[in-house]
Amino acid sequence: MAETLRVNPIQCSGHGVCAELLPELVTLDEWGYPVIDPRPVPPVLDRDARRAVSACPALALRLVSR
Amino acid sequence: MTTVVNQPAAGGAAQQAAGLPRLLPAAPEDLRAHLARYGPAPYRNQSGALIADIEASGLAGRGGAAFPVHRKLAAVARAGVRQGRTVVVANGAESEPASRKDELLLQLAPNLVLDGLQLTAEAVGAAEAHLYLHYAPGPQILRALAERAARGLDRIAVTITQAPPRFLAGQETAVLNRLGGGPALPTFQPPRVSERGLGGAPTLVQNVETLAHLALIARYGPRWFRAVGTATEPGSMLTTIYRPDGKAHVREAAIGTPLRTLLGDGAGVQAWLVGGYHGTWLPVPDTAGFTLDNASLGRSGAAAGAGVLAALPSGRCGLTEAARVTRYLAAESAGQCGPCLNGLPRIAAALAELAGSGHRRQTLDDLKRWSGPQNLVEGRGACHHPDGTVRFVRSALAVFEPEISRHARGICSATDRGPFLPLPPGMPTREEDWT
Amino acid sequence: MNTAFWYASRATGIVALVLLTAVLVLGILVNRQGRLPGLPRFAVTDIHRNLSLLSVAFIVVHVLTAVLDTYVHIPLISAVVPFASGYERLWLALGAVSLDIMLAMIVTSLLRGRLNRILWRAVHLLAYASWPVAFAHSIGSSKDLQQGWMLGLAVACAMIVVVAAIWRLAHAARQVPRARRVAAIFAQHRTGQVTR
Numbered sequence: 001m002a003e004t005l006r007v008n009p010i011q012c013s014g015h016g017v018c019a020e021l022l023p024e025l026v027t028l029d030e031w032g033y034p035v036i037d038p039r040p041v042p043p044v045l046d047r048d049a050r051r052a053v054s055a056c057p058a059l060a061l062r063l064v065s066r
Numbered sequence: 067m068t069t070v071v072n073q074p075a076a077g078g079a080a081q082q083a084a085g086l087p088r089l090l091p092a093a094p095e096d097l098r099a100h101l102a103r104y105g106p107a108p109y110r111n112q113s114g115a116l117i118a119d120i121e122a123s124g125l126a127g128r129g130g131a132a133f134p135v136h137r138k139l140a141a142v143a144r145a146g147v148r149q150g151r152t153v154v155v156a157n158g159a160e161s162e163p164a165s166r167k168d169e170l171l172l173q174l175a176p177n178l179v180l181d182g183l184q185l186t187a188e189a190v191g192a193a194e195a196h197l198y199l200h201y202a203p204g205p206q207i208l209r210a211l212a213e214r215a216a217r218g219l220d221r222i223a224v225t226i227t228q229a230p231p232r233f234l235a236g237q238e239t240a241v242l243n244r245l246g247g248g249p250a251l252p253t254f255q256p257p258r259v260s261e262r263g264l265g266g267a268p269t270l271v272q273n274v275e276t277l278a279h280l281a282l283i284a285r286y287g288p289r290w291f292r293a294v295g296t297a298t299e300p301g302s303m304l305t306t307i308y309r310p311d312g313k314a315h316v317r318e319a320a321i322g323t324p325l326r327t328l329l330g331d332g333a334g335v336q337a338w339l340v341g342g343y344h345g346t347w348l349p350v351p352d353t354a355g356f357t358l359d360n361a362s363l364g365r366s367g368a369a370a371g372a373g374v375l376a377a378l379p380s381g382r383c384g385l386t387e388a389a390r391v392t393r394y395l396a397a398e399s400a401g402q403c404g405p406c407l408n409g410l411p412r413i414a415a416a417l418a419e420l421a422g423s424g425h426r427r428q429t430l431d432d433l434k435r436w437s438g439p440q441n442l443v444e445g446r447g448a449c450h451h452p453d454g455t456v457r458f459v460r461s462a463l464a465v466f467e468p469e470i471s472r473h474a475r476g477i478c479s480a481t482d483r484g485p486f487l488p489l490p491p492g493m494p495t496r497e498e499d500w501t
Numbered sequence: 502m503n504t505a506f507w508y509a510s511r512a513t514g515i516v517a518l519v520l521l522t523a524v525l526v527l528g529i530l531v532n533r534q535g536r537l538p539g540l541p542r543f544a545v546t547d548i549h550r551n552l553s554l555l556s557v558a559f560i561v562v563h564v565l566t567a568v569l570d571t572y573v574h575i576p577l578i579s580a581v582v583p584f585a586s587g588y589e590r591l592w593l594a595l596g597a598v599s600l601d602i603m604l605a606m607i608v609t610s611l612l613r614g615r616l617n618r619i620l621w622r623a624v625h626l627l628a629y630a631s632w633p634v635a636f637a638h639s640i641g642s643s644k645d646l647q648q649g650w651m652l653g654l655a656v657a658c659a660m661i662v663v664v665a666a667i668w669r670l671a672h673a674a675r676q677v678p679r680a681r682r683v684a685a686i687f688a689q690h691r692t693g694q695v696t697r
Contacts, residue, residue: 396683396687397683397684397687399683400679401679401680401682401683402679407682407683407686408686410683411683411686411687411690412686412690414687415687415690493683493684494680495680495681495684496680497678497679497680499680500680
């Protein structure tokens with residue numbers, strides 16, 4: 001089941017925890033907000049993706065299945 | 067202030083034969099005149115029948131996004147069967163300052179819109195209906211509702227809510243936020259409003275012009291609707307046109323009408339703005355072949371949007387116009403999402419610097435980066451406000467590039483520096499400005 | 502044996518108070534997007550969460566040893582039900598209230614994805630009630646903390662919490678309300694006004 005990372009931009013306040021835990025898929029723009037790779041999360045990164053979702057202090061990151 | 071041009075122009079005989087105008091009578095029609103012309107709204111008393119007709123007609127939304135109407139209807143109807151309750155909303159919050167079509171439609175033919183609202187409510191099984199307006203309800207709409215109530219024409223009651231004068235107030239989730247008692251601010255979409263909208267019920271939000279077309283399709287059928295327009299984009303649409311003299315006209319045109327028919331042949335015009343303030347600038351020498359449909363306009367990255375078309379005269383400064391509009395768009399940001407909140411005001415400030423005399427090299431580089439293909443701003447908000455603004459800015463940078471170079475050297479080619487495109491004054495700064 | 506339980510209860514109690522101080526300060530640090538020197542950003546969130554669980558572990562031992570100690574009779578239920586104990590009725594009741602709040606915070610945080618956001622936040626804000634109540638419980642129910650270095654330690658914790666809370670409140674007061682955020686960015690760029 002392919003899953004993609006989505007951020008709720010209203011809840012996101014730019015903590016940047018996601019980019020630290022998942023640099024392969026998330027980078028930060030010049031203002032500290034996440035730029036997320038729109039492609040499905042590769043299986044090898046699945047655990048890290050779930051960790052990033054859980055660690056977000058604003059609960060702004062989620063994994064959605066297609 | 068707004069005049070209506072109903073007479074067909076150059077392509078005249080063809081337009082008249084096709085039976086335009088369809089939506090706008092010459093003067094406001096009361097219920098009696100409306101019934102004399104159209105008869106009562108044809109309720110189907112059978113679920114699914116109207117949706118099938120709408121699908122066959124190919125009607126797309128007239129609020130700017132051109133989403134296939136039957137798909138929205140079907141989605142809400144389906145979700146309604148599961149949940150037991152649905153809501154319909156007629157969206158008349160024409161929040162684009164340059165658009166006047168919805169306002170005029172509600173003045174001249176409110177009963178068509180209200181018919182459409184009732185027919186749609188029947189099609190999706192709604193027991194709750196709303197009319198959401200940009201201005202306080204005018205005498206025509208109030209009279210129409212009173213007359214219909216007196217005759218028992220409406221199956222469900224319609225609640226009127228006035229939107230705050232914000233650009234985003236007509237955005238689908240902002241509409242529901244406002245109707246739910248909150249501010250007219252967009253919310254994050256999952257779940258979709260067709261699944262979970264007002265009060266948790268599946269909700270259909272449809273532009274008032276769309277509802278008017280729907281009310282006519284219900285009477286005359288899909289083939290009638292397709293008699294004008296193109297095969298993939300059938301029907302007619304209301305446009306708000308700004309000719310070089312600055313006067314605005316609302317005019318119904320068949321989709322596929324050559325833009326030159328609507329905007330003139332381009333003499334004395336430097337550029338066209340197609341699709342309003344989230345639209346695209348087109349340089350006039352290139353505009354010969356464009357027609358009023360998304361297939362044609364899409365070739366240059368443009369879209370018809372809510373039908374705002376403007377011809378910018380040669381004596382104006384396009385860069386200054388673009389900068390003024392961009393500042394307005396930035397000021398109207400909800401300020402909820404980091405990329406939009408940070409990107410749009412900086413883009414506006416940079417464009418303002420370009421519109422001044424001499425600018426720093428860094429400013430132009432920054433502007434190109436923020437509005438460029440890396441999607442630093444585009445697509446990263448909860449709504450499409452940053453996307454539309456970036457599209458507007460990107461096309462301005464391309465079309466007015468010679469003017470940018472001139473301004474860099476301290477020269478402006480404009481002879482008239484007054485504002486051309488309409489913008490409301492001031493900027494929202496208090497929470498109440500959004501309610 | 503009894504004395505060992507009694508000492509263990511008092512020791513785990515004071516350690517829990519210190520841990521809870523750290524948890525509260527770290528919670529504020531997460532909210533303010535602050536950093537712990539030399540550590541990545543996710544460490545602040547992780548340590549905050551882990552220390553909160555560790556604190557509850559210490560409190561569990563603190564409660565169990567107090568119950569097992571037969572010198573005074575403290576029913577187990579009084580750990581979460583206020584006024585269920587005959588001994589030091591009021592002070593233990595405060596401990597129960599504080600622990601109840603902590604348990605609610607932890608349960609809502611574990612279920613965070615499924616809960617209403619506003620509900621989670623409301624419960625989490627009760628931390629500002631839970632800490633002072635725990636502090637009052639500590640001082641009131643233990644003679645140890647009412648003198649000497651333990652009193653000094655408890656007061657130091659209280660001062661840290663007060664300073665951190667003031668820092669948090671000051672930020673909330675200074676925060677730009679949503680309706681003014683765009684204006685604030687425009688002001689940063691000193692322009693945006695098109696002069697012509």
